[in-house]
Amino acid sequence: MPYRDLVTQNTLLQAFAQTGDLDRTKRFFDRGRNKDVISWNIMIKGFGQRGQCLSAREFFQRMPQRSVVSWTTLLAANAAFGHLETAERIFDSMPERDAIACNAMLHTRADRIDLCRDFFRHKMTHRDPISWNTLIAALAGAGHFLEARGAFDRMPHTNLGAWNEMISIFSRNSQLQEAIQAFAKMPERDVLSWNSIVRAYALNGHLDEIGGALERMPQWGAASWNSLLQALVEHRQFDLATTLF
Numbered sequence: 001m002p003y004r005d006l007v008t009q010n011t012l013l014q015a016f017a018q019t020g021d022l023d024r025t026k027r028f029f030d031r032g033r034n035k036d037v038i039s040w041n042i043m044i045k046g047f048g049q050r051g052q053c054l055s056a057r058e059f060f061q062r063m064p065q066r067s068v069v070s071w072t073t074l075l076a077a078n079a080a081f082g083h084l085e086t087a088e089r090i091f092d093s094m095p096e097r098d099a100i101a102c103n104a105m106l107h108t109r110a111d112r113i114d115l116c117r118d119f120f121r122h123k124m125t126h127r128d129p130i131s132w133n134t135l136i137a138a139l140a141g142a143g144h145f146l147e148a149r150g151a152f153d154r155m156p157h158t159n160l161g162a163w164n165e166m167i168s169i170f171s172r173n174s175q176l177q178e179a180i181q182a183f184a185k186m187p188e189r190d191v192l193s194w195n196s197i198v199r200a201y202a203l204n205g206h207l208d209e210i211g212g213a214l215e216r217m218p219q220w221g222a223a224s225w226n227s228l229l230q231a232l233v234e235h236r237q238f239d240l241a242t243t244l245f
Contacts, residue, residue: 010038017046022055037067044070048077053086068094072101079104099126106134113142129159136162140169164192171200191217195224202230 009032016025025046032039040063048056053074060066060074071094078087091097091105102124109116116138124131132155139148152158152166163186170179179200186193194217201209214224 006034006036006039009034010036010042013039013042017042020050022047022050022052037063037065037070041067041069041073044073044077048073048080051077051081053078053081053083068096068098068101071095072098072104075101076104079108084108097125099128099131102126103128103130103134106131110134110138110141113138113144129155129157129162133159133161133165136165136169140165140172145169145173160186160188160190160193164190164196167193167196167200171196171203174204176200176204176206191219191224194218198224 013025013028013032016028019025025043029035029039029043040059043059044056047053047059056074056077060070063070071090075087075090075094078084078090087105087108091101094101106116106119106124109119116135120127120131120135132151136148136151139145139151148169149166152162155162163182166182167179170176170182179197183189183193183197183200194213198210198213201207201213217224
């Protein structure tokens with residue numbers, strides 16, 4: 001190219017990284033005359049997302065200057081691939097933290113509700129809707145339905161994911177009326193919302209309402225049919241399930 005700037009170079013570097021060809025990506029990176037923090041972050045993310053956490057850390061250590069994105073990207077990669085002790089050390093060493101870093105650490109504790117609850121209360125310096133959704137799902141998964149509902153009620157701003165999770169919680173806890181009320185109050189709905197209410201009817205044996213819900217759905221998905229068919233089978237409506245299938 002007769003005109004080659006750093007923005008163009010990073011755009012091409014990002015394109016190489018997204019292909020997953022890490023050797024080609026590294027060769028292009030090494031050829032670059034100029035590099036900025038974005039260039040280094042692309043390499044950390046590219047290698048980290050492919051599970052090459054040691055290589056990602058090498059790029060991180062070689063960086064002349066780091067940003068919060070650099071720290072968070074390395075932390076998220078280690079957390080995603082189960083290197084929890086390393087992720088913990090990175091988190092504790094961060095000079096500043098953002099919501100992404102906090103959410104990554106919260107997610108690693110989701111299957112240990114005591115650790116998850118403690119981290120959310122005492123160590124999360126930033127919270128966003130994803131943080132609250134993770135906590136609600138963890139509490140529900142551990143059977144703490146009332147506490148999950150309390151967390152939902154305390155959310156500064158509820159989002160679609162939180163509403164969908166609450167419908168799922170109510171249906172699993174045989175609270176069909178609460179699921180219906182939550183569905184009615186939702187400021188917006190997506191396919192998952194409709195699937196959740198269909199599932200709620202199915203789990204609680206209300207087969208007649210399932211048909212009405214499916215008729216009102218703006219669009220159907222495979223999960224919608226699966227919820228209906230599972231409900232019919234669970235209630236021994238084998239002929240109807242076979243006919244619909």
